[in-house]
Amino acid sequence: xxxxxxxxxxxxxxxxxxxxxxxxxxxxxxxxxxxxxxxxxxxxxxxxxxxxxxxxxxxxxxxxxxxxxxxxxxxxxxxxxxxxxxxxxxxxxxxxxxxxxxxxxxxxxxxxxxxxxxxxxxxxxxxxxxxxxxxxxxxxxxxxxxxxxxxxxxxxxxxxxxxxxxxxxxxxxxxxxxxxxxxxxxxxxxxxxxxxxxxxxxxxxxxxxxxxxxxxxxxxxxxxxxxxxxxxxxxxxxxxxxxxxxxxxx
Amino acid sequence: xxxxxxxxxxxxxxxxxxxxxxxxxxxxxxxxxxxxxxxxxxxxxxxxxxxxxxxxxxxxxxxxxxxxxxxxxxxxxxxxxxxxxxxxxxxxxxxxxxxxxxxxxxxxxxxxxxxxxxxxxxxxxxxxxxxxxxxxxxxxxxxxxxxxxxxxxxxxxxxxxxxxxxxxxxxxxxxxxxxxxxxxxxxxxxxxxxxxxxxxxxxxxxxxxxxxxxxxxxxxxxxxxxxxxxxxxxxxxxxxxxxxxxxxxx
Numbered sequence: 001x002x003x004x005x006x007x008x009x010x011x012x013x014x015x016x017x018x019x020x021x022x023x024x025x026x027x028x029x030x031x032x033x034x035x036x037x038x039x040x041x042x043x044x045x046x047x048x049x050x051x052x053x054x055x056x057x058x059x060x061x062x063x064x065x066x067x068x069x070x071x072x073x074x075x076x077x078x079x080x081x082x083x084x085x086x087x088x089x090x091x092x093x094x095x096x097x098x099x100x101x102x103x104x105x106x107x108x109x110x111x112x113x114x115x116x117x118x119x120x121x122x123x124x125x126x127x128x129x130x131x132x133x134x135x136x137x138x139x140x141x142x143x144x145x146x147x148x149x150x151x152x153x154x155x156x157x158x159x160x161x162x163x164x165x166x167x168x169x170x171x172x173x174x175x176x177x178x179x180x181x182x183x184x185x186x187x188x189x190x191x192x193x194x195x196x197x198x199x200x201x202x203x204x205x206x207x208x209x210x211x212x213x214x215x216x217x218x219x220x221x222x223x224x225x226x227x228x229x230x231x232x233x234x235x236x237x238x239x240x241x242x243x244x245x246x247x248x249x250x
Numbered sequence: 251x252x253x254x255x256x257x258x259x260x261x262x263x264x265x266x267x268x269x270x271x272x273x274x275x276x277x278x279x280x281x282x283x284x285x286x287x288x289x290x291x292x293x294x295x296x297x298x299x300x301x302x303x304x305x306x307x308x309x310x311x312x313x314x315x316x317x318x319x320x321x322x323x324x325x326x327x328x329x330x331x332x333x334x335x336x337x338x339x340x341x342x343x344x345x346x347x348x349x350x351x352x353x354x355x356x357x358x359x360x361x362x363x364x365x366x367x368x369x370x371x372x373x374x375x376x377x378x379x380x381x382x383x384x385x386x387x388x389x390x391x392x393x394x395x396x397x398x399x400x401x402x403x404x405x406x407x408x409x410x411x412x413x414x415x416x417x418x419x420x421x422x423x424x425x426x427x428x429x430x431x432x433x434x435x436x437x438x439x440x441x442x443x444x445x446x447x448x449x450x451x452x453x454x455x456x457x458x459x460x461x462x463x464x465x466x467x468x469x470x471x472x473x474x475x476x477x478x479x480x481x482x483x484x485x486x487x488x489x490x491x492x493x494x495x496x497x498x499x500x
Binding site: 035036038039040041065066105107148149150151154155156157161164165168171172182183197200201204205206219220223226227228229230232233236239240241243244245246 | 285286288289290291315316350351352355357398399400401403404405406407411414415418421422432447450451454455456469470473476477478479482483486489490491493494495496
């Protein structure tokens with residue numbers, strides 16, 4: 001099985017961690033894992049002894065759009081071979097076993113993966129077969145464990161979901177994307193709107209009784225200043241005030 | 251459809267955000283969303299007009315193990331009804347639209363959700379139907395948007411995966427530091443204000459020309475849903491609208 005045309009992932013580019021599916025059973029799940037990876041920019045998949053051989057038509061059909069991940073799969077017979085060129089390997093497993101091993105959250109693991117890879121190390125993450133998960137003999141080959149913190153009463157992540165969460169954390173650790181804020185009108189635009197509204201309300205005898213007037217105006221101004229208004233919003237408000245008071249002014 | 255036995259989620263416990271599936275199509279996806287939620291301890295699901303009605307056998311079959319989520323579903327006909335008792339609603343949408351709206355990552359959103367809920371606010375997250383996603387008329391009812399930062403070249407998260415990532419972030423943010431938020435009116439209070447304003451503007455022939463009417467109303471709703479209004483603010487707005495339209499009505 002080893003040494004096929006599908007070994008392009010061996011030509012390690014180093015920008016992304018390798019996602020290693022160990023003895024996956026259903027082709028559909030391999031395809032779904034490929035989609036999950038590529039959603040977050042990871043295109044390096046390795047397969048260890050897939051049950052139904054390789055290539056797999058069902059995997060290709062399911063991966064549609066993420067075919068590039070499957071095109072460059074590295075295929076190996078054993079975990080040992082699939083991790084031979086890697087400097088650091090995580091094993092995902094639902095529960096800590098009887099092994100002494102560092103245990104990471106996906107967040108911690110991908111932060112460390114980024115740090116290691118920035119120094120030129122090659123990092124991989126192993127995922128076990130559906131249902132059974134990784135065996136202890138696989139896990140002992142890993143440097144550390146990733147455990148997703150799930151509801152103790154219900155832990156039922158499937159293979160593609162587990163890949164999804166690790167890949168998501170990989171992209172998330174890229175350093176948070178710059179936050180975008182909606183545009184916002186300048187103070188003078190807001191003040192003019194406040195004046196317009198106050199005048200209209202004044203003509204409608206809204207600020208009454210007279211001794212409450214200062215606090216009512218202060219409340220109104222405070223409320224408007226807390227509104228995240230754009231220039232467009234302000235134009236709408238001017239229009240609304242004009243519309244609502246139109247007949248009054250006749 | 252409203253007012254069924256399935257309204258136990260209305261008896262809000264406040265520990266978890268409500269996951270609101272808007273017009274979901276396949277029962278299997280509702281079940282998969284329930285599993286995704288319960289993996290991370292969220293058992294409050296709301297359904298808006300599921301295509302194949304409710305209850306749905308396929309949803310139950312798929313949810314196996316997470317049946318408690320489906321047992322206490324709140325079922326409603328409209329987004330407006332499904333969000334009536336909520337103080338803050340996020341809309342998940344792949345791309346920012348032509349609407350001015352604060353845009354959060356899942357991480358930022360769930361951190362804020364925890365902080366708001368720690369102060370007693372009720373928070374929900376809306377997810378659109380498979381393929382089509384939320385419509386603008388749904389999004390304008392939301393306070394803010396959640397966009398998952400995906401590979402720009404391949405963004406293909408399905409409904410359950412999107413729910414999974416938000417639920418994961420909810421659990422991950424456990425123990426995030428406290429933040430203070432001003433009080434905030436419930437959705438139904440905001441909806442009633444919007445109705446009042448729309449009626450007044452309608453009588454004043456504000457929504458003109460007729461072909462612009464839907465977009466003008468959408469803009470107005472979006473603008474108001476972005477305003478951080480308290481119950482007191484809303485009372486003032488009702489009073490202002492009444493004052494401004496008083497003479498008109500004579």
